[in-house]
Amino acid sequence: MERNSGGEPSTRCDHHDSHRHRVPIAIGTGALLAGALGYIGFTNPHDPQSVYPQCPFKMLTGWNCPFCGGLRMMYDLLHGDLPASINDNLFALLGIPLLVGCVLMRRHQDRTVLPFGAVLTIVAVTVAWTVLRNLPGFPLIPTVLGG
Numbered sequence: 722m723e724r725n726s727g728g729e730p731s732t733r734c735d736h737h738d739s740h741r742h743r744v745p746i747a748i749g750t751g752a753l754l755a756g757a758l759g760y761i762g763f764t765n766p767h768d769p770q771s772v773y774p775q776c777p778f779k780m781l782t783g784w785n786c787p788f789c790g791g792l793r794m795m796y797d798l799l800h801g802d803l804p805a806s807i808n809d810n811l812f813a814l815l816g817i818p819l820l821v822g823c824v825l826m827r828r829h830q831d832r833t834v835l836p837f838g839a840v841l842t843i844v845a846v847t848v849a850w851t852v853l854r855n856l857p858g859f860p861l862i863p864t865v866l867g868g
C-alpha cells in the first residue's frame with residue numbers, strides 16, 4: 722500500500738484498486754454481450770424451432786409483454802433490416818439505447834443514475850406501451866416464421 726508524506730496509508734491505492742477491477746469487468750461484460758449478440762445473430766429467433774425460452778408473460782396471458790419481440794428486433798437489426806426491427810419491438814429499439822445513453826451520461830456527470838422521476842416515467846411508458854401493443858389492430862406485431 723502506498724503511503725503519503727506523513728507516513729499514513731494513502732487512500733489513493735484503494736481508488737487505484739477500484740479502477741484496476743473495472744478493466745476485467747468491462748472485458749467480461751463486453752465478451753458476454755458479444756457472445757449473446759453472436760448467438761442472436763446466428764440463431765434466428767423468428768424460427769419457432771430455434772432454441773429460445775418462451776416469454777412467461779405471453780404464456781400466462783396470451784399478451785405481448787413490453788419486451789416480446791426484443792430478440793427478433795435485435796436479430797433484424799444485426800442483419801440490417803430496420804423496418805423489421807421496428808415491427809418487432811419499437812419500444813426496445815428506441816428505449817434501450819436512450820436509457821443506456823442517459824445512464825452513462827448521468828454517471829459520467831456524477832449525478833444520480835436513475836432519479837425517482839425517471840423510474841416513474843419508465844414504468845408509466847412501459848405500461849402504456851404494453852397496453853397499446855395489445856390493443857386489437859395495433860400494426861406492429863413481432864413476426865414468427867410460419868406462424
Ligand SMILES: [Zn+2]
Pocket residue numbers: 776777778779785786787788789790
Ligand atoms: Zn414477452
